[in-house]
Amino acid sequence: MVTKEYRVIGIRTRHDFRSGDDIVGHLLTGLSSEGVHLQDGDVVVITHKVVSKVEGRVVTAESVVVSERARRIAERNGFDPVQVELALREAVDVLREARALITETRGGPICSFSGVDRSNAPGGTYVLLPEDPDASAQRFRDEIVMRTGRHVGVVVSDTQGRPWRDGAVNVALGCAGVNAFTHNRGKSDLYGYVLRSSKVCTADELAAAAELLMGQAGEGVPFVIVRGLDVECGEEHGADINRPRGLNLFR
Numbered sequence: 001m002v003t004k005e006y007r008v009i010g011i012r013t014r015h016d017f018r019s020g021d022d023i024v025g026h027l028l029t030g031l032s033s034e035g036v037h038l039q040d041g042d043v044v045v046i047t048h049k050v051v052s053k054v055e056g057r058v059v060t061a062e063s064v065v066v067s068e069r070a071r072r073i074a075e076r077n078g079f080d081p082v083q084v085e086l087a088l089r090e091a092v093d094v095l096r097e098a099r100a101l102i103t104e105t106r107g108g109p110i111c112s113f114s115g116v117d118r119s120n121a122p123g124g125t126y127v128l129l130p131e132d133p134d135a136s137a138q139r140f141r142d143e144i145v146m147r148t149g150r151h152v153g154v155v156v157s158d159t160q161g162r163p164w165r166d167g168a169v170n171v172a173l174g175c176a177g178v179n180a181f182t183h184n185r186g187k188s189d190l191y192g193y194v195l196r197s198s199k200v201c202t203a204d205e206l207a208a209a210a211e212l213l214m215g216q217a218g219e220g221v222p223f224v225i226v227r228g229l230d231v232e233c234g235e236e237h238g239a240d241i242n243r244p245r246g247l248n249l250f251r
Contacts, residue, residue, distance in 0.1 A: 005228060007226070007228050008210065008212065008225070009225040009227065011030040011031055011225065013220060017050050017053040017054055019056040021053075023140060024140060027046075028148070038144070040151045042225050044144065044152055044155070045155045045209075046155070047223075048158045051140075052127045052130050057130060058126070058127055061126065062124065064082045065085075066084075069088065079101065083116055083126060086113075086116045086126055087101055087103055089114075090115070091103035091105060091106075095110065129158065130156065134176065137154040137156045137174040137176035140154050140176075141154040155178065155203055155210075156173045157171065157173065169204075170210060174239075178232070180236040181203075181241075182200040203238060206229075
């Protein structure tokens, strides 16, 4: 029997990323300091906080004028009014505003506070989600391939809660060079039954594996290399993971 295995390699950096920084350059520096070299087929998972900071998606609290609607929601729930205001600005729809602020963002994900967050951000600032995570993933992948010659996948990740289970998990906001899904339709199970419908969100699973090393506090691991998996490469992206409104069972 051949044992199947894969590796998850965290790449540390204490760099305080700012608008316009060279993400790939810092990734390659971190790889060198850890004695790790990229290989064809690797998947590079990048936390969205780094992407958002570099893309200028950081807002200072003092620049935000809080609307009356945001103030009412904040007062009823004990929320930060600035965070509520930014969440409303980033949303195309508000699904819940009592006990939790659940929104549908312009990019498609349905999440708490439109993904607006203060953790791992400079004091007095808020980090927004990237405007187009798939485009960001593609740009970083293209640059990695150009600078290293290695054909890798890239996943831009964020940690989000789930409606029916406690605790947050890392999920994929965007991906490039790796399909969002693994399709098992037509394959046979152990008893010969042919699967008629089976689709696994591989991009989310890659992000979740990476979060075990990334952490949520001061770990300083914004990049994770997932190595040794035979992942599908295709044209599916992070935007494809979001269910269309007509197929969302829980709206």
